[in-house]
Amino acid sequence: MPVKWVSGLRVTIGYAAALVAVAAVLAAAGPAVHDRVIRYASTNLHNLAHGRIGTLLGSAFVVDNDGMALWLPGLVCLLAVAELLWRSRTLVLTFLVAHIGATLVIAAALALAVREDWVAHSITRVSDVGMSYGAMGVLGMLTAAIPSRHRPAWVCWWLTLGAVVALSTHDFTDAGHVVALTLGMLVSSRFGAPGLWTGPRLALLTVGSAFGYLVVAASAPAGTAVVASIIAAGAALAAGQRGSVAMIAGWLSRLTGKASPVTSRKKL
Template sequence: MNARSPRRLPARLLRAVRTYPRRSPVTLGYVGLLLLGHVWVEDLLSPARADALREYISTNLDNLHDHPVTALLGSALLYDGTLTDIASTGFGGTLITLGLGVCCCLAWAERRLGGLRAAAVFLGGHIGATLVTAAVILLALRHGWYPESVRHASDYGISYGAQTALAFATLALPRWARLPWAAFVLAWPLSGGHDWPGPLPDFTTVGHLLSAALGFAVAGAVAVASSRRRRAAAPATADAQP
């Protein structure tokens, strides 16, 4: 590393902030939508209506059976956390999901893949992990590993999509940092002290691990495709040289 690199770090961060709207407009718009939705639900709606809305968009088994599209899409428009209670565990989760996952990693994915493909990665993780988790819940209920109350448990927010973006962003790191980052992505959902109701962890932990696996899989596919393109371009470059 260049000895002057630490001195240039503030300038690089300032440049990243200044160019953020131009390089990651989809992510910026999504973050704005999430913040507006959070203010609307937490500050403008009455507590009863806010609770009813959260219950309606929760991606539990009952809602996925009754109104799956509304639940899946509506759940991705609110984040389950806080930006003001900095002493709570919810604030740490918000920093990881909204801060790192969306503001940083999804923005990087947009710069790497383009807005539509980055959104597809995020929504693919959000929807894919939710549906596979629902199948796991059904299996667990059949074997008595989860209580019946899990059918209508509250489960909404951006964390599955953010977890997918966190895993996908492994590609943005140097090789020496990828394994520690992957360990962090897999470990933080297990760090909340959740009880295991049976041989499986609670369903939200299952969902976070599944969404991480989806993100790692997409990152691997993109890395393989990029490597093939470089190998295909190498002979053409060599032939073009005199």
């Protein structure tokens, strides 16, 4: 990898190295220490209610599953393309907003559900660690770098996929993924122009998007994931067609100097 690329990926490389280091230490320490760290690093209601605010950050560095060698390259590609497009500071900001924001939103929803006896009280101590909320926020931030004519399809694909999966699994983590995606998309609306797309960056986007899909659909049964993908594809296709109609209407408006009826009904 060229030196310029390495210097431009300080956050991506540093975060990946930290994840590997923490996982290696926990593996070497044994199951008892591993379980204790997971318990204290979790951003569950029990820890948050006891003032363990540090879990909001520390939980992003602890991963409670196997197969890191399989998913880490996808995470690296996702973070790398975002960092190359918008620099390190913007990547860190978006990751933190999505990770902490989605955690707090889901915690508030769970607190209400527990108070109203909609869910069992045992959910307050469920392990909740990992980087998936932050990663979904980074995926959402890429929205601002997608060409405007494809952006409605991109947004509809990811939000529809996440919503269908969350509704089918009734899992609070899946709901958190949708919240994190939305936060990433909202934050990206405040960004300036991204860097230019190049062949390597498009390759990183492809692998990073595949990783994002696996994160969103991981907890859903295979059949549900397929159905969710089909529904999301239909929503994306419909959004893309509306975007194309609006774009053509805009061209006609500029040519004729008159407002187009289609443009006037367009909702952003």
